[in-house]
Amino acid sequence: MALPLVLPFDLVVIGAGPAGGAAALAASEAGLRVVLIDESAAPGGQVYRAMPAGLSHSDGALGPDERAGQALREAIAASSVTWKGGARVWSISGRYRIDTASTAGCESFEAPRLVAATGAHERIVPFPGWTLPGVIGLAGATILMKSQGMVPGRRTLVAGCGPLLAAVAAKIIAGGGEVAAIVDLSSRADWLKALPGLASRPALLKQGINWFLAIGMARVPVLFRHTIVRAEGENAVASVTASPVDGNGRLSGGPERTFEVDSLAVGHGLVPGAEIPRLLRSKLAFSAASGGWIPVRDTFGRCSVEGLYAAGDGAEIAGALPAAITGRLAGLAAARDSGALDSARFEILSEVTLAAFRKTLAFSGAARDLMRPRPAMIEDIAPDTVVCRCEDIRRSEIEAAIAAGASEVNQLKHFSRCGMGPCQGRMCGDTVAGLVALHAGSREAAGYWTGRPPLRPVPLSMLLGEFDYSDIPVPEPAPL
């Protein structure tokens, strides 16, 4: 089998959530030949994730996310965008060649411009028992419920911070599950402070109020300013213990409360998945408020590497609507930069979009503030708590590697194997960098993992296909 032909496009968009979808649509409306690639079978990303073929919502009632997802899928289907679903990007080379692998085979695409819209991943600051079966991320729980219509367990404790807490608890209740309690890092005062920002988007505020009503109706105890101190169980989580904290996430010594549960949904905010800018060595900057290391970019998402644009939560945590707007801006900029849009048209289109963007800032600022990292949580991780769960590396081992001279995260990776596992450092990266920063002085000094392909682990069988020995272009022998 020969290697695939390289298919030429004007723009490649990686990630088909609200950001990537909007980027692809905007660029294609402006006349660019666009290919949109995502590892999911249908566009939507995580927030607008479609149910797999053959499944549908039993009650037939669609929520706002489902409706937005359906609209996005219909718009992409009706557009001239070339859709490549179920495809994993495993290589980005040149400026730019994108190689994908899927069950249908390998494909290669080439374009002078690339939009990275790969979304975010969850931050879970480790606590004893967080690796037990039955413990799931908050965002992971929403995916389970959205795409499979499944609740995480019969009796779930929902913990962490931010609007997802209420969303997950309400969805569990609606799905017939029981919520044992909500354990929220934020205080009532934090929520009140966030209220004006959240109220700036009435539809979302209304949705939020409905969530809280459902939670109140179900008489779910809400523990404000509390955190999970441990999850316990023989083979799976059986109980979860919470304790009061201060605004920094440090235990304040108040009474513990233990809940019998069979699942725990926990999340401490989101981290931008800036893998592509990182891989392409685009300039990054650390911003705790934005979720971590984010690509340096202009208003339209143009990164420091020519032809690369970043949009959505992969560029800065802001949520679905701002993601669609930054995606559209990136798509317009790509069209402008390739000459498909003249400057007047670009001005008009982008001005409207920027105005819409400014209207979202109050809401995403408020949500981000609720989800902000609490530094003391990292400082207080117990020595024998597993931090890197792929490689089973405990905090004490990380501290030993730091004491042995690991001064930044990549050296720490060498010293400890931390971050070398199948999650490629996604789960532990933010925590590990936080631990190194305690010694190195700052997150900037602690650095970030060097970007490496593939973007996600890929089965060799998928990548290599069927081949004969004569198909392998073995180079000339090395000198004897």
Added chain:
Amino acid sequence: MKPAYDLGIVGGGVHGATVALFCARAGLKTVLFERGSLCREASGVNAGTLTMQMTRVALIPYALQAHAMWASAREWLGHDVGVVVCDGLSLAFTEREAELLTFRAGKRREAGAPISIISPSEAMAVEPGLSEKVLCAGHCKVDGYANAYLTGLAFRRALLEAGVDLREQTPVSGISREEQGFGVATAQETVPVKRLVLAGGVWLEDMMAWFGLHLPIKVLINQLAVTERIRPVMRTVVGIASGLLSLKQYPHGTVVIGGGWQGVGDRKRGGVELLPENLVGNMRLACHAIPALKEARLARAWAGLEAETRDALPAAGPIPGIPDAYICGSVHSGYTSGPYIAKLLADRILEREPIDPLFPIDRLLAPQDAAQATRPLSTHPELAGADETPHSL
């Protein structure tokens, strides 16, 4: 000004760190400058293979000694660097490869490597994971691998214990010649040293320019890949007749696939880009050799730089015309042979007679540069006619 240090070393890879270690243990007050962290370039990101079957014939005697050093790293280095000693196989899948393999194994055997050619069934007994498509194999008992990423940790501890003044994250911007040695210029200060070793890997070309010498160093961009942990699928180091494959499964279950397939990069930017065709080719070759490897998922791929001189033999010895200055690097399969060659240079600096000859660089310099030489051109027996060494059968 009296030099504060007996010895200054620029470059903290296996070569520089080994010279520093043995010289400091022998009592020289030693300072080592590394622009980044110890052993984070070629010495930390290579495939860790410790094989004779990819080693250049002229280096076999050195590689055998170095293999013994790696195998006993715990004793002299204080850390085992994850070294596993095991059998090694070099495979032939075509008649042409079988011919190449037999010829090359013969040459390497003459140089001292205990390689024999074995049948497919014998090879299968050594490595049950092997493909049935093998025509014959070179078999060597002296083989194995290290966990290259542990190299920096191992040397860091050892150097600090030996009292080396270790200056990581300290790039050197130039060298000045002083009355009693050299001044090593860093952003913070100029450090006076009596003797100097340049051990900068692919950056040796830039470092030699500090002395106005032109030593051309070719930069190879070697691609590597590692799988997720999988069940045991192999127990030996597996290569191929042409040398374009190195494959082994670590005790924790990951399989590292290398062999020198080229990516994109240079000494200024490092290994910036991996070529997908070359990754696919390399991984296909790996799966052709060990079919069960197809079960694995590719977890990570990267590129490491390797330095090569004009004749692909090391640059290890005094710098011509510059008393008390030495060079050490550009060793083909340098991770394998590095510690021994660096130890020989340490012997030379310590005014002990090295057991094996070094690789003086007079042969590699432009004529006007070589004319500076205070020593006659190399009489190294194996360097004579090195350029005529057949590059392929």
